[in-house]
Amino acid sequence: MTSDNPLLPVGEAEAAAPDDGLMMDVLASQYRLSALAVADRLGLFAALAERPSSAAALASDRGLHPHGTEVLLNALAAQGLLVVHGDAYHPTATARAFLLPGTARYWAPMLALGWDERCTAVRTLVAEGTPYGYRGKGIWDTHNRSRHHGELFARAMHAHSAGPAAALAARLDLSGCTSLLEVGGGVGTYALALAGRNPRLTAQVLDLPVVERQAVRLIEDSGLTGRVRLRAGDMFGEPWPVEQDRVLLADVLSDWDDEGCRTLLGRARKALAPDGRLLIHQVLLDDSRHGSDAAAGYSLALAVMTGGRLRTLPELASLLAESGFGECVAAPTYGLYSLITVRGD
Ligand SMILES: C[S@@+](CC[C@H](N)C(=O)[O-])C[C@H]1O[C@@H](n2cnc3c(N)ncnc32)[C@H](O)[C@@H]1O
Numbered sequence: 234m235t236s237d238n239p240l241l242p243v244g245e246a247e248a249a250a251p252d253d254g255l256m257m258d259v260l261a262s263q264y265r266l267s268a269l270a271v272a273d274r275l276g277l278f279a280a281l282a283e284r285p286s287s288a289a290a291l292a293s294d295r296g297l298h299p300h301g302t303e304v305l306l307n308a309l310a311a312q313g314l315l316v317v318h319g320d321a322y323h324p325t326a327t328a329r330a331f332l333l334p335g336t337a338r339y340w341a342p343m344l345a346l347g348w349d350e351r352c353t354a355v356r357t358l359v360a361e362g363t364p365y366g367y368r369g370k371g372i373w374d375t376h377n378r379s380r381h382h383g384e385l386f387a388r389a390m391h392a393h394s395a396g397p398a399a400a401l402a403a404r405l406d407l408s409g410c411t412s413l414l415e416v417g418g419g420v421g422t423y424a425l426a427l428a429g430r431n432p433r434l435t436a437q438v439l440d441l442p443v444v445e446r447q448a449v450r451l452i453e454d455s456g457l458t459g460r461v462r463l464r465a466g467d468m469f470g471e472p473w474p475v476e477q478d479r480v481l482l483a484d485v486l487s488d489w490d491d492e493g494c495r496t497l498l499g500r501a502r503k504a505l506a507p508d509g510r511l512l513i514h515q516v517l518l519d520d521s522r523h524g525s526d527a528a529a530g531y532s533l534a535l536a537v538m539t540g541g542r543l544r545t546l547p548e549l550a551s552l553l554a555e556s557g558f559g560e561c562v563a564a565p566t567y568g569l570y571s572l573i574t575v576r577g578d
Contacts, residue, residue, distance in 0.1 A: 238564040239574050240404040247403050252568035253396045254527070261530025266344060267352040268308045268533060269332070271359060273341040278324050278332040285321040298362030304536045305359050307522045311529035317521070354537045364540035372539055376443050383443030387420050394422040394484065400567035401514055402426035407434055410478035414439065414504055416468050416497065417485035420448040423514070425455045436461045439468050469496060473504040480504050483514040488541040491552060498556035505577030511558065513573040514566065518543045528569055549573060
């Protein structure tokens with residue numbers, strides 16, 4: 234990793250516009266009550282008060298899943314309910330005052346009144362290590378089978394990604410590039426923003442067939458037919474076009490476990506032209522993993538819905554190195570988002 238910044242300075246208009254920080258806070262806050270209620274129901278505050286432990290040790294002692302437990306504990310730490318010394322999680326003074334069963338001010342029964350399906354989803358992740366998706370059914374399989382669910386999600390992602398995509402396109406100079414492959418690109422939000430700013434660029438968007446109807450309409454409405462094209466297919470099964478100047482993974486690696494990420498990164502490397510670069514645009518976790526309530530809550534939401542999670546920059550750098558990439562460069566772009574750039578050769 235180096236500190237070189239591949240981005241242009243922020244323009245005046247972008248600097249003056251609000252980012253989506255508040256929206257991301259609200260999105261992630263959906264998981265605040267569930268994180269607390271699940272930790273209470275699984276007896277985690279009492280266990281950590283008696284013996285502060287690492288996530289792995291706590292999971293092993295209580296028969297929980299290590300990955301789900303770690304994501305949950307970081308969300309609770311980011312909320313101010315746990316504090317971390319070394320790798321051991323301790324309840325904070327607030328958690329000791331209100332969240333220890335049998336004490337006079339034990340508050341959790343009030344919060345437990347809010348138990349809902351999201352709490353069940355978080356408990357499933359922590360107890361079994363499996364994503365809950367849609368009522369226990371996998372998110373992408375559900376989209377493949379139900380156009381309704383798939384199109385709702387694609388529209389939601391377009392709404393969520395419009396700000397980060399525009400911010401990236403305003404600052405990333407692709408004037409020397411002619412080809413971009415966006416993998417897991419949804420309805421083409423990023424590809425359209427980048428092609429709109431770079432007249433020589435032709436972009437292909439690889440995503441599941443369910444996005445096709447909305448993507449085609451959006452490409453037409455943007456006046457970029459012929460320069461932005463959807464390739465409907467399975468990014469794990471279909472061959473990817475090669476000799477690409479840029480491959481973009483925006484909010485994609487955070488949907489997959491390490492093995493899924495390595496597969497995608499290996500395929501990305503093979504798709505790049507000799508001087509090409511892989512671009513990763515997503516929210517990064519700070520190195521502690523619990524410095525931001527919104528990021529730690531978003532990571533919990535991703536784990537519950539998709540089985541993925543957010544990662545720190547060193548974690549991403551090590552996945553990149555395992556996939557044959559060299560040193561990566563990271564630069565903040567918008568809200569919680571960063572661009573990670575790495576050469577393919
Ligand atoms: C979190 S969304 C990101 C969408 C877009 N990159 C953005 O940032 O708005 C993840 C995308 O991966 C796509 N996806 C999931 N599994 C896929 C697969 N096997 N093949 C192709 N696309 C897939 C989903 O349909 C979805 O559009």
